[in-house]
Amino acid sequence: MHTTHLTTMAMQYQAALQELQKAAYDMSQRRTRTEELVRLEDSVGRKAAKDILSPDSTPAFDTAAADGFAMVSSATINASPTNPIYFRVAGTIMPGDKPPPTPPCRGPDGVLQCYEIMVGARFPDTATEHLIHMDACAWGTDVREVSLAEVPKADPQLGNRFIMLTKPVTHNANRRRAGADIGKGDRLIRAGMKIRSSHVLPLASVGIREVAVEPLIRVGVWSTGREIVRSDVNGTIATKRTDTGYTYDADGPYLMAALKEYGAEPHFLGLLPSDDPAALEKALRETMATDKFDILVTTGSATPGRSGFVRSVVEKLGGQLHFHGVAMRPGATAMFASLESNAPNNGLVSFFGLPGDPCAMAACFRFLIVPYLQFVRGEKLDELLLTTLELRCSTRLESEPNMDAGAPVEASMGNDCGPLCLDCFRHGRVTASEDGRHKVVRMTKDQGPGKMYPFIDANCWIHLPHGQEIVQGAMVPCLSLSACREEKWQ
Ligand SMILES: Nc1nc2c(c(=O)[nH]1)N[C@H]1C(S)=C(S)[C@@H](COP(=O)(O)OP(=O)(O)OC[C@H]3O[C@@H](n4cnc5c(N)ncnc54)[C@H](O)[C@@H]3O)O[C@H]1N2
Numbered sequence: 001m002h003t004t005h006l007t008t009m010a011m012q013y014q015a016a017l018q019e020l021q022k023a024a025y026d027m028s029q030r031r032t033r034t035e036e037l038v039r040l041e042d043s044v045g046r047k048a049a050k051d052i053l054s055p056d057s058t059p060a061f062d063t064a065a066a067d068g069f070a071m072v073s074s075a076t077i078n079a080s081p082t083n084p085i086y087f088r089v090a091g092t093i094m095p096g097d098k099p100p101p102t103p104p105c106r107g108p109d110g111v112l113q114c115y116e117i118m119v120g121a122r123f124p125d126t127a128t129e130h131l132i133h134m135d136a137c138a139w140g141t142d143v144r145e146v147s148l149a150e151v152p153k154a155d156p157q158l159g160n161r162f163i164m165l166t167k168p169v170t171h172n173a174n175r176r177r178a179g180a181d182i183g184k185g186d187r188l189i190r191a192g193m194k195i196r197s198s199h200v201l202p203l204a205s206v207g208i209r210e211v212a213v214e215p216l217i218r219v220g221v222w223s224t225g226r227e228i229v230r231s232d233v234n235g236t237i238a239t240k241r242t243d244t245g246y247t248y249d250a251d252g253p254y255l256m257a258a259l260k261e262y263g264a265e266p267h268f269l270g271l272l273p274s275d276d277p278a279a280l281e282k283a284l285r286e287t288m289a290t291d292k293f294d295i296l297v298t299t300g301s302a303t304p305g306r307s308g309f310v311r312s313v314v315e316k317l318g319g320q321l322h323f324h325g326v327a328m329r330p331g332a333t334a335m336f337a338s339l340e341s342n343a344p345n346n347g348l349v350s351f352f353g354l355p356g357d358p359c360a361m362a363a364c365f366r367f368l369i370v371p372y373l374q375f376v377r378g379e380k381l382d383e384l385l386l387t388t389l390e391l392r393c394s395t396r397l398e399s400e401p402n403m404d405a406g407a408p409v410e411a412s413m414g415n416d417c418g419p420l421c422l423d424c425f426r427h428g429r430v431t432a433s434e435d436g437r438h439k440v441v442r443m444t445k446d447q448g449p450g451k452m453y454p455f456i457d458a459n460c461w462i463h464l465p466h467g468q469e470i471v472q473g474a475m476v477p478c479l480s481l482s483a484c485r486e487e488k489w490q
């Protein structure tokens with residue numbers, strides 16, 4: 001087992017990112033799951049695995065765009081209050097009704113004929129050569145129902161419902177043409193496009209119920225630590241340690257939430273004791289055989305020596321170690337390896353051994369796992385917001401008066417060599433400058449690998465790249481704490 005102090009063998013953060021990128025490439029080359037069918041309503045936020053073409057056209061046939069009367073518009077050209085035009089109403093067409101037999105535009109008595117029609121109902125079919133077809137729909141409010149007596153030469157045997165029009169109806173008025181909205185074969189979604197709820201409407205309108213999306217990256221997570229407790233975990237590899245336990249599992253729930261927020265499919269696999277390498281070995285072997293995960297993550301037991309056995313178990317299982325120890329703080333003990341799956345598809349499984357300290361674990365998530373997910377998915381890395389650093393504490397919460405607000409802060413968290421040789425990650429609050437012209441960031445108070453309050457107070461991680469002196473007014477890159485776009489800088 002390794003006992004070297006990690007900072008002496010640690011890999012620089014940028015180099016660790018390159019290792020992640022290489023491993024992500026290998027993994028994406030070996031991925032055999034290329035698509036997954038999901039219900040249309042569950043596809044929001046997922047990426048289309050291939051182009052989605054419309055299987056149908058919409059509207060499927062000509063329909064009315066208003067409640068009114070389908071008629072031959074050319075017959076109304078001269079309609080006016082002094083020259084009213086009369087129509088017999090041959091029937092009513094409701095949405096879903098079969099089209100009526102094509103009616104002649106005049107009855108045997110010479111009276112013009114129309115159909116009452118409701119919005120969305122099918123227009124009477126286009127007439128054959130000797131019949132002029134009903135092309136337009138007059139608004140119901142533009143006509144007046146009249147009695148038989150008012151209609152010249154009307155034969156009561158042929159029907160007794162009539163309307164009168166006193167202004168012309170334009171050609172094709174209020175008529176939705178078949179296929180005018182979406183045509184059969186039209187490309188609705190390009191492969192790789194993220195499906196949004198607004199896409200669901202047109203997709204559903206052409207009868208699509210399921211879509212092929214890119215499979216999510218499946219991540220299995222174990223929390224290790226004999227002191228870690230949670231009340232909601234059972235199962236073969238989960239151990240509930242109420243006797244010696246006293247620390248609530250914060251890492252497991254955080255990773256479940258954050259992985260989901262960043263578009264992965266997380267599964268909590270249980271608690272593992274921190275003093276039993278055999279338990280991790282068994283859990284890893286069993287899990288690898290299932291072929292259910294692309295990434296496996298442990299939290300805790302990451303430090304070489306002491307109870308830090310994670311690395312030795314991974315190596316025992318033939319894992320290829322990419323790094324263990326990154327020149328970053330927090331997160332210095334992070335480990336990353338690849339394991340060959342012995343499951344039928346023989347893929348690669350990536351393994352992250354993260355430190356147990358919640359803040360360190362969260363920094364590893366944001367600065368190692370999120371980039372890795374993005375590399376595997378072929379996405380751009382998150383854009384950094386370059387912000388002016390103010391070396392004063394931010395207030396705890398905007399509404400709460402805070403004695404320390406405005407007090408100077410240290411960039412370093414303590415017993416390390418500081419930002420000159422390490423990439424440091426600190427909690428901060430990005431706000432608009434007083435003149436509103438640019439963004440400024442202040443560090444939150446009380447930071448430390450085991451401190452949780454900054455996760456409530458802060459809206460960003462400040463990345464202090466190694467070699468950069470931390471001075472008032474320095475331009476520092478910031479990354480949002482959360483993937484929720486609307487919450488990014490609040
Ligand atoms: N000899 C050395 N000691 C340490 C080194 C080193 O390089 N050499 N590195 C330090 C650094 S940096 C960190 S960070 C920690 C990481 O330690 P471990 O990953 O081995 O973590 P644990 O001992 O398992 O836990 C540390 C701390 O976090 C709490 N914890 C663990 N899991 C959870 C959880 N799921 N939810 C909430 N809290 C959790 C745990 O109770 C401990 O308090 O090592 C330094 N030491």
Ligand code: MOO
Pocket residue numbers: 328329330331332333355357360361449
């Ligand atoms: O680097 Mo540790 O991960 O100090 O917090």
